[in-house]
Amino acid sequence: MIHIEILRVNNLSKKYTNGENIFYALKNINFSVKKGEFVAITGKSGSGKSTLLHILSGLDSKDEGEVIIDNQNIFELNDNDLTIFRRKNIGIIYQFYNLLPMLDVKENILMPTLLDKRKVNKKRFNELIKTLDLDNKLDSMPNDLSGGQQQRTAIGRALINRPKILFADEPTGNLDSKNTKKIMKLLEYYNKKFKQTIIMVTHDNALARRCDRNIVIKDGKIIKDEYKKTNKKK
Amino acid sequence: MNIKKLIKRNKRRSIITILGISIASSLILSIGIFFSSFREYMIDTVKREIGDYHVIVKGDIKENSTIKKIKIKDGRNYITFNNIGRVYINTEKICKSKCESITYNDSLLSLYGISKNENILNTYKKIIYFLVISFSVIVFIIIYNSFKVSINTRKRDICLYKLSGCTNYDVYKIIIKESLLLGLIGMVLGFIISLILNTTLINILNSILYEIFNGRLSLKIYLPFIIIPFIFMTLVIVLSSSFPLKNIKKYRPIELFKAKDDIYKSNVKRYKNIPLWLSIINYQRGREKYKSLIICIFISVLSINIFSLTLNYGLKCIEEYVITPDYDLFVNVEGDYNLEKLSEDLKSEKTLIYKSCEYTSHIPKDYYLKESKEKEKLLITNLKNNEIVNKIDLIDDSNKIKHLKQNIFKNLTEIKIDNEDKIIDNLKLTNKIPFGLKGTENIIVNLDEEKFNGICEYYNSNMFIKTKYKGIDNYLENKIKKDELNMTYYNSKKSKEIMNNIVLLVKIALYGICLLIILVMLTSVINITSSSINYRKKEFSSLQSIGLEKKDILSSLFLESLIVSLKGWGYAVPFIFIINKMIFTSIKSVFDFKNMIINLNILIISLILSQILVFISMAISHHNLKEKSLINNIKDI
Ligand SMILES: Nc1ncnc2c1ncn2[C@@H]1O[C@H](COP(=O)(O)OP(=O)(O)O)[C@@H](O)[C@H]1O
Ligand SMILES: [Mg+2]
Numbered sequence: 088m089i090h091i092e093i094l095r096v097n098n099l100s101k102k103y104t105n106g107e108n109i110f111y112a113l114k115n116i117n118f119s120v121k122k123g124e125f126v127a128i129t130g131k132s133g134s135g136k137s138t139l140l141h142i143l144s145g146l147d148s149k150d151e152g153e154v155i156i157d158n159q160n161i162f163e164l165n166d167n168d169l170t171i172f173r174r175k176n177i178g179i180i181y182q183f184y185n186l187l188p189m190l191d192v193k194e195n196i197l198m199p200t201l202l203d204k205r206k207v208n209k210k211r212f213n214e215l216i217k218t219l220d221l222d223n224k225l226d227s228m229p230n231d232l233s234g235g236q237q238q239r240t241a242i243g244r245a246l247i248n249r250p251k252i253l254f255a256d257e258p259t260g261n262l263d264s265k266n267t268k269k270i271m272k273l274l275e276y277y278n279k280k281f282k283q284t285i286i287m288v289t290h291d292n293a294l295a296r297r298c299d300r301n302i303v304i305k306d307g308k309i310i311k312d313e314y315k316k317t318n319k320k321k
Numbered sequence: 322m323n324i325k326k327l328i329k330r331n332k333r334r335s336i337i338t339i340l341g342i343s344i345a346s347s348l349i350l351s352i353g354i355f356f357s358s359f360r361e362y363m364i365d366t367v368k369r370e371i372g373d374y375h376v377i378v379k380g381d382i383k384e385n386s387t388i389k390k391i392k393i394k395d396g397r398n399y400i401t402f403n404n405i406g407r408v409y410i411n412t413e414k415i416c417k418s419k420c421e422s423i424t425y426n427d428s429l430l431s432l433y434g435i436s437k438n439e440n441i442l443n444t445y446k447k448i449i450y451f452l453v454i455s456f457s458v459i460v461f462i463i464i465y466n467s468f469k470v471s472i473n474t475r476k477r478d479i480c481l482y483k484l485s486g487c488t489n490y491d492v493y494k495i496i497i498k499e500s501l502l503l504g505l506i507g508m509v510l511g512f513i514i515s516l517i518l519n520t521t522l523i524n525i526l527n528s529i530l531y532e533i534f535n536g537r538l539s540l541k542i543y544l545p546f547i548i549i550p551f552i553f554m555t556l557v558i559v560l561s562s563s564f565p566l567k568n569i570k571k572y573r574p575i576e577l578f579k580a581k582d583d584i585y586k587s588n589v590k591r592y593k594n595i596p597l598w599l600s601i602i603n604y605q606r607g608r609e610k611y612k613s614l615i616i617c618i619f620i621s622v623l624s625i626n627i628f629s630l631t632l633n634y635g636l637k638c639i640e641e642y643v644i645t646p647d648y649d650l651f652v653n654v655e656g657d658y659n660l661e662k663l664s665e666d667l668k669s670e671k672t673l674i675y676k677s678c679e680y681t682s683h684i685p686k687d688y689y690l691k692e693s694k695e696k697e698k699l700l701i702t703n704l705k706n707n708e709i710v711n712k713i714d715l716i717d718d719s720n721k722i723k724h725l726k727q728n729i730f731k732n733l734t735e736i737k738i739d740n741e742d743k744i745i746d747n748l749k750l751t752n753k754i755p756f757g758l759k760g761t762e763n764i765i766v767n768l769d770e771e772k773f774n775g776i777c778e779y780y781n782s783n784m785f786i787k788t789k790y791k792g793i794d795n796y797l798e799n800k801i802k803k804d805e806l807n808m809t810y811y812n813s814k815k816s817k818e819i820m821n822n823i824v825l826l827v828k829i830a831l832y833g834i835c836l837l838i839i840l841v842m843l844t845s846v847i848n849i850t851s852s853s854i855n856y857r858k859k860e861f862s863s864l865q866s867i868g869l870e871k872k873d874i875l876s877s878l879f880l881e882s883l884i885v886s887l888k889g890w891g892y893a894v895p896f897i898f899i900i901n902k903m904i905f906t907s908i909k910s911v912f913d914f915k916n917m918i919i920n921l922n923i924l925i926i927s928l929i930l931s932q933i934l935v936f937i938s939m940a941i942s943h944h945n946l947k948e949k950s951l952i953n954n955i956k957d958i
Contacts, residue, residue, distance in 0.1 A: 141950070141952040144866075146866055146950060146951045146952040146955070147950040147951070147952045147953075148950050166871065167870055167871060167872070170865055170868055170869070170870050170871070171868065171870065173866065173867075173868055174867060174868020175868075179866060179867070181955070185859070185863045185866075185955060186863075187860060187863060187864065188860070189602050189603065189606055189860075190602070198864075198867060199867045199868055201595055202595060202867065202868040202869055202873075203868060244867065
């Protein structure tokens with residue numbers, strides 16, 4: 088397998104000022120991710136995991152450093168180009184799903200494709216909803232779904248455009264163990280089958296252990312970055 | 322919960338609400354203050370022209386302490402009471418049914434609203450009632466709306482209060498108190514605004530209409546005209562803020578986490594055009610919220626159109642049925658004074674003058690094309706031509722007779738005047754009428770100086786003048802005084818100016834009122850749209866995070882505002898038409914109007930204007946949402 092670098096983070100810092108106090112939520116973050124990797128980011132609550140993920144996906148601003156996704160420095164793009172870049176290359180899953188309440192499941196999943204003015208790939212869509220076990224929920228509204236179903240819809244929405252990279256912020260943080268297992272299996276399935284690059288934030292060490300690589304953050308700094316024993320070292 | 326804190330937290334909404342209330346109350350208070358000033362002026366006028374008394378009583382009266390002043394003239398008592406409100410009772414008391422006659426000063430009494438007789442002033446009162454009632458309705462609806470929206474969007478706050486242990490009654494108290502505080506600030510501001518507006522208006526009136534006012538208008542405040550609007554506004558505010566609260570018991574804290582209208586299942590087909598699709602979905606599920614917006618648009622489109630229609634009908638009446646003379650000055654002298662000197666004096670001042678005199682003429686029947694009288698009044702004028710005005714044109718060329726336009730005389734060569742056998746030859750027929758003679762029934766014969774002098778020995782009748790000479794009034798006044806002339810003159814230029822000023826003033830007042838209505842509406846629109854946009858903050862950011870471009874968000878907002886304003890406008894159009902029809906039928910018999918006035922421009926402008934206002938306030942609210950980063954909007958549940 089050729090190791091294409093899909094994400095590169097250089098010297099990334101993010102600070103919050105509260106009056107006189109300057110607080111670094113992220114400080115000098117450096118790492119890179121290759122295509123097909125399933126990376127877990129762990130750390131205590133408040134350590135900066137979400138902040139990092141939001142910056143990587145272009146939802147939040149940074150103070151210093153660069154984020155390069157597929158050879159594109161995303162902070163060199165203007166707001167509009169970043170939006171277009173995001174819909175072509177990035178998928179995002181949140182802890183609280185963030186589905187669009189006025190659209191049904193099918194519309195929610197298809198939205199990124201419609202926004203990108205692509206033709207809907209029926210085969211891919213059918214396959215996706217089958218895997219996500221949503222075939223008989225397509226007409227439901229998000230508010231009528233269980234948490235697990237909502238999160239599976241969100242995964243469908245994130246994956247429908249086959250993004251170069253998928254970011255997930257505690258995707259199972261709000262779910263029971265049965266649903267957690269189901270979601271984790273889905274992510275692993277896409278990682279294996281389609282070489283989908285995934286970066287997942289979690290505070291569940293058991294989940295992190297199932298990933299290829301585990302980056303640990305503490306007080307905004309990377310304190311550990313290790314590959315699973317079976318994989319070769321960096 | 323501290324109210325000051327509450328208001329501070331919702332700074333923008335509070336400021337906009339205060340602005341709305343202050344503009345609305347200034348609208349009502351301005352009418353009140355204006356009419357109190359006008360009333361004061363009328364009282365002065367009545368006292369001067371009719372007399373400063375309450376009642377005239379003839380016969381024996383029994384004096385008592387209720388009487389302030391008695392003046393006896395020609396055996397009648399002119400009585401002024403201490404308390405004008407008890408004028409009927411007190412008169413009964415002093416008369417003891419022994420008075421021979423009682424005549425009340427109805428003009429004065431009606432200005433205090435106590436006259437028992439019909440009076441011209443009652444018409445004036447009716448106009449005020451009409452204005453006040455229609456504005457009150459507009460203001461009520463708009464204020465009610467804006468409070469309703471503000472409370473509906475605060476369901477979340479209300480649920481939070483309840484979560485933290487407030488009873489329904491506590492919540493009720495907090496919200497009413499807050500509304501009353503905002504209302505009070507708004508009303509005081511509105512009072513100040515209306516004072517400023519009225520001072521300006523009265524100054525303008527005094528300076529441009531000084532000719533028709535004896536004395537000057539001055540700012541006067543007649544308390545009932547101020548207190549009633551204040552009470553009315555307070556009632557509106559209490560009602561508007563308490564009525565939407567009737568559902569407060571139904572609010573369960575859980576609604577915090579689940580908004581009802583989110584579960585709306587749209588049956589809109591997926592359109593290729595995503596902004597259009599989104600705008601239709603958003604409109605459909607926001608229907609309840611947009612109701613208020615649609616009512617606002619409806620009211621303002623309606624009032625703007627009706628005001629401008631009323632204005633147009635009024636102007637048309639003036640235009641068609643008030644004859645606007647085409648001369649500047651008309652002078653008439655009785656006795657055999659020779660106007661030669663006067664015309665000589667004026668000639669040096671770039672003045673166009675002609676003289677005229679009247680004769681009875683004898684025109685042989687042969688000269689007529691159709692049958693007509695043989696004897697006609699003949700107006701002989703001097704404007705250096707030898708022509709006679711073809712008579713049919715004198716009936717004026719209004720539409721009715723346009724198609725009849727034809728010569729009534731054959732080529733005229735001679736006219737006999739009375740029995741004196743004066744024959745004027747070489748007369749031409751013409752359609753031109755000398756200025757000042759439009760609408761004259763007479764046949765006009767226009768002669769050169771020599772012939773005119775031969776017929777009219779004295780210029781002892783009329784003189785029409787067109788002049789640019791500004792001091793002509795003074796000149797004539799002095800002339801009359803110096804030569805002790807029995808001369809009257811009428812300065813039509815000045816009356817025209819006054820007429821134009823009145824028209825201008827009415828226009829300014831009506832469009833000013835429209836502007837105020839638009840402003841009140843705007844505050845409501847801003848409140849409604851900003852709360853509706855703010856409510857959807859998370860959705861916008863979520864959409865953007867999965868790839869909706871900003872321009873698409875804006876075009877979806879544009880389409881949404883278009884749907885809403887089209888709807889409000891669409892409801893208004895039939896009402897405008899019906900009211901137009903009502904105005905038309907009520908005046909067409911009086912003024913003989915042929916066609917209804919349909920002002921398409923205003924109709925279209927009002928649609929575009931309301932759409933633009935709604936869209937801009939949506940776009941601005943959306944722009945204001947923009948936190949430093951998308952994630953701040955997404956995180957904020
Ligand atoms: N908008 C913000 N303003 C100020 N501080 C923030 C903001 N967002 C996050 N933080 C702080 O940054 C730190 C990292 O937060 P976050 O990335 O959400 O942690 P977590 O690892 O639990 O996901 C926390 O201490 C948090 O308080
Ligand atoms: Mg987090």
